[in-house]
Amino acid sequence: xxxxxxxxxxxxxxxxxxxxxxxxxxxxxxxxxxxxxxxxxxxxxxxxxxxxxxxxxxxxxxxxxxxxxxxxxxxxxxxxxxxxxxxxxxxxxxxxxxxxxxxxxxxxxxxxxxxxxxxxxxxxxxxxxxxxxxxxxxxxxxxxxxxxxxxxxxxxxxxxxxxxxxxxxxxxxxxxxxxxxxxxxxxxxxxxxxxxxxxxxxxxxxxxxx
Numbered sequence: 019x020x021x022x023x024x025x026x027x028x029x030x031x032x033x034x035x036x037x038x039x040x041x042x043x044x045x046x047x048x049x050x051x052x053x054x055x056x057x058x059x060x061x062x063x064x065x066x067x068x069x070x071x072x073x074x075x076x077x078x079x080x081x082x083x084x085x086x087x088x089x090x091x092x093x094x095x096x097x098x099x100x101x102x103x104x105x106x107x108x109x110x111x112x113x114x115x116x117x118x119x120x121x122x123x124x125x126x127x128x129x130x131x132x133x134x135x136x137x138x139x140x141x142x143x144x145x146x147x148x149x150x151x152x153x154x155x156x157x158x159x160x161x162x163x164x165x166x167x168x169x170x171x172x173x174x175x176x177x178x179x180x181x182x183x184x185x186x187x188x189x190x191x192x193x194x195x196x197x198x199x200x201x202x203x204x205x206x207x208x209x210x211x212x213x214x215x216x217x218x219x220x221x222x223x224x225x226x227x228x
Contacts, residue, residue: 024056024173031175031214035221038210041192042221049224052217056173062138063130064096065171066153069163070122071115083114087123102127122158129156146174169216178215180204188222 032052036043071087072080090113091097091105102110102123110120129135134155141149149172150164162181168174179185180201189199189207199207211218 027175028052028054028217031217035211035214035217039218042218045192045221045225045228048228049221052220054169054173054175054216054220055171057171058138058142060138060171061096062135062141062153062167063099063126065167066126066135066156066159066163067096067102067123069166070119070126070158073119073158073163086113087115099127099130103131118158122156125157126159141172146177169219175216176213177219178205178208178211179219180208182219184226185219185222188225191225192222 028051032046036046067087068080068084071084075083085094087110088094088096090109091101107117107120107124110123111117115123126135134152136144136149136152144152146168149168150161153159153164153167154161162179165177165179165182168177169179183198186198186201186204189195189204190197208215208218
């Protein structure tokens, strides 16, 4: 989908969301246009390697470790799956990855090469549920990580990351509800936001910002 066409889809989604749930009207006005993106050319292996590295770390610390991995394995560029498989776990550990993350990166490389992790071209053809099922076979990658890729890389407009703490907090603030909404309850509430639940989630994050 061309960039201009995707942007127009987002504007349509914003209007539809406000019509479906007027509680979003104020936050849509205050936060401005939704900035979700769709990329036709991203590399799933690189995106998921980045996600694994960033788990439970600050952005700066994760970027430093990822930079060391790139320097050590491929002269500053993202390593290929074959390059990752060719090194031992202690080499990855020496870059700053934990044991669990080093094993996850190795498993990601193996499952990229054997086709478990779809190519970018395949991803654009597959349904969300199939993508989640296949990629979560990789050690250390859960549903939330794949949901973020669906939203921010593939531009899927109807993803509802009900386990995301920020989304749940945003809903509580938006609805003036005491305490956090349960994931199952949020999934039920989000029915009215279909088929633009990704856009709803984006604005629920913005509730906490603005």
